[in-house]
Amino acid sequence: MKIHKLIAPIVVILLGVSVVARAEISIEQLVEQAQLSEGSVAVRDLPRWKGAKKIVIRDIGVDPDALADVLGDVEFVVVRSSSEALPHVGDADAITGFCDDELIDAAARLVWVQITSAGAEGCLSHDRIGSGEVVLTNMQKMSSPVIAEHAVAMMMSLARHLPQFVNAMNEGAWERAGDLDGMMSIAGKKLLVVGLGGIGTEVARLGAALGMRVSGTRNSSRSGPDFVEYVGLSHELLALAAEADVVVNALPLTADTKDLFDAEFFTAVKPGAMFVNVGRGQTVVTSELIKALESGRIAAAGLDVTEPEPLPSDSPLWQRDDVIITPHVAGFGGERERHQVLLLENLRRYVAGEPLLNVVDPAKGY
Numbered sequence: 018m019k020i021h022k023l024i025a026p027i028v029v030i031l032l033g034v035s036v037v038a039r040a041e042i043s044i045e046q047l048v049e050q051a052q053l054s055e056g057s058v059a060v061r062d063l064p065r066w067k068g069a070k071k072i073v074i075r076d077i078g079v080d081p082d083a084l085a086d087v088l089g090d091v092e093f094v095v096v097r098s099s100s101e102a103l104p105h106v107g108d109a110d111a112i113t114g115f116c117d118d119e120l121i122d123a124a125a126r127l128v129w130v131q132i133t134s135a136g137a138e139g140c141l142s143h144d145r146i147g148s149g150e151v152v153l154t155n156m157q158k159m160s161s162p163v164i165a166e167h168a169v170a171m172m173m174s175l176a177r178h179l180p181q182f183v184n185a186m187n188e189g190a191w192e193r194a195g196d197l198d199g200m201m202s203i204a205g206k207k208l209l210v211v212g213l214g215g216i217g218t219e220v221a222r223l224g225a226a227l228g229m230r231v232s233g234t235r236n237s238s239r240s241g242p243d244f245v246e247y248v249g250l251s252h253e254l255l256a257l258a259a260e261a262d263v264v265v266n267a268l269p270l271t272a273d274t275k276d277l278f279d280a281e282f283f284t285a286v287k288p289g290a291m292f293v294n295v296g297r298g299q300t301v302v303t304s305e306l307i308k309a310l311e312s313g314r315i316a317a318a319g320l321d322v323t324e325p326e327p328l329p330s331d332s333p334l335w336q337r338d339d340v341i342i343t344p345h346v347a348g349f350g351g352e353r354e355r356h357q358v359l360l361l362e363n364l365r366r367y368v369a370g371e372p373l374l375n376v377v378d379p380a381k382g383y
Contacts, residue, residue, distance in 0.1 A: 042354055044362040051158040051215065051355070053374050061370030063152065065128045066110070069368040073105050075114020077133055079357045087365045111367060113360060116140035116153075127151050129373070131363055133356060134348075135160065135215070136297065137377045138270045146379070153377040154363055156356055158215030163351030164321075165219030168265050168295045169227070171319025171341050175291055176201050181338050199316065204228035209261035211254065212296060213241055214383075217267035220295075221245050224263075232257055236273075255285040263291045270297035271382035278302065283309035289316045295347050298324035307333055310340065321347040 047053065060066050071092040074084065084093060094109075096102040099117045106112060106124040113131040121127065121143050128151065132140060135157040141147045174180065178200050185192050208224040210217045210233040218241075221231045225244035232247040234254055241248035249257050251273070258264055264286065268274045278292075278301040286292075292315050294301060303324050309315040317339040323332075326345060334340050363373050377383060 042358055044358055047355055047358050047362075048374070051161070053158065053359075055366075055372040055374050056152070056154075056376035057372070059370060059372045060129070060152075060367055063128060065126075065150070066370070068370075069110065070126075071105075071109045072111040072113065072364070072367075073102050073109045073115075074112075074364075075102070075133065077114060077356060077360065078353060079360060083361060084364070087361055088368060091368055113364070116143070116146070118143055121145055121151070129154070129367055131360065132156065133360075135383075136269060137383060138297075141377070141379055141382060149379050152373065153379075154373050154375045155377050155383075156359065157375050157383065159355045159359060160348040160351050161215035161219040163349075164216045164267075164295050164347040165223055167321060167343070167347035168216075168220050168267070168293050168319070169223045171293050171321070171343075172263055172265070172291060173203065174341060175293075175317040175319055175339070176203050180341055184338060203263070205230070206262035207232065207260055209233065209257050209264045210245075211264060211266050212268035213245065213248065214267065214269070216295060217265070218242060220265050220267060224265075229263075232261070255282065258282060258286045258290070261287055261290055263293065266292070266294045266296040266300060268296040268300050269383040270299050274300045276300070276302050278306070280305045280308075283314055286314060288314055291315070291317045291319075293319040294323075295321045298322040298326045303332075303334075310334075310337060321345055 069091045072088065074093055074095050076095050076097050081095065094105045099115045099120055102115055102120060103123060106120050108126060109124050110126045111129040112120060112124060112127065114133050116130055116132050116139060130140065130146065130151055131154045133156055135155055137153060137155050140153055145151045146153050204227060206229055208229040208231045210221045210231065213221065213233040213235040217233060221233055222244055225231050231245050232249065233241060233245050234249045234251055234257065236251050239248045239250065266278065283305050301324060306318065310318060319341045321343045322345050328334065328342065334342060359374060366373050
């Protein structure tokens with residue numbers, strides 16, 4: 018297999034001197050680290066594929082020379098927006114980075130779409146993709162490390178009552194704000210990760226490293242990494258939630274997960290538990306979360322995603338000092354090299370007619 022590496026500069030400040038280092042990851046390393054799998058059908062066996070002719074590519078920082086090296090004689094256009102892409106998709110057989118209905122409708126020859134996010138629900142709503150006519154691949158597991166860090170940052174901030182102290186700081190007040198008895202150490206506490214996919218597995222790994230006792234749920238099997246003490250199936254959610262001090266939602270949005278965290282869940286959860294959501298907003302019934310917070314059933318919540326999104330300014334969640342809200346930014350600030358390497362490899366595979374990586378199953382929704 019031809020290996021393409023993307024090299025990203027890292028600036029290290031040492032004793033006031035800037036030193037430029039180089040970091041690189043090969044596709045082989047990425048496949049192993051992220052446990053990526055390839056699709057069951059080779060591109061050459063897709064009925065609509067007649068060879069790679071033209072690809073419209075969203076600019077995510079990949080070196081144009083690296084693109085040219087991978088694509089060879091295939092025509093490609095690099096664009097920065099969907100409006101810029103629209104004039105070029107009419108005769109394109111692949112699009113990367115965009116999944117707008119207008120683009121899909123205009124691309125009569127379309128065979129493959131690669132998105133730059135993990136969540137695929139917006140793309141699957143289009144008939145051509147939801148039916149499997151057009152193959153969809155995503156960036157699942159590429160942002161897992163940074164999203165997991167965000168989830169743990171929320172968990173630790175809430176455990177140490179940092180929002181209350183920040184409020185006091187804004188007032189210039191040296192005071193022991195809030196209920197100090199409610200502050201806790203997370204070491205030794207039980208962490209339940211709902212959805213042991215790429216993000217969930219990273220959350221579990223970090224939790225275990227911090228001394229937490231970790232359990233998780235997954236839809237497919239009971240297999241899991243050594244640092245997860247127990248892997249339950251989806252129907253065990255309520256029983257596991259009753260024992261957890263912290264629940265982290267890392268689920269994708271599917272027909273099965275929509276409104277999963279409802280009144281029944283918040284009734285079953287351990288009193289005083291913490292709830293963190295870095296999955297999808299629509300998996301949670303917001304009104305029931307608010308009730309659980311008001312009753313004290315949920316002691317605190319960290320929300321990077323909400324329903325609706327954006328969260329309206331009059332939502333009572335904004336007024337609570339036991340809630341941290343970030344505007345769907347958990348995936349930002351991470352190392353984008355992984356995304357670039359995966360994009361290059363899938364482009365290479367598409368041109369060669371090989372099975373693609375990270376193929377989305379329309380029936381599952383991820």
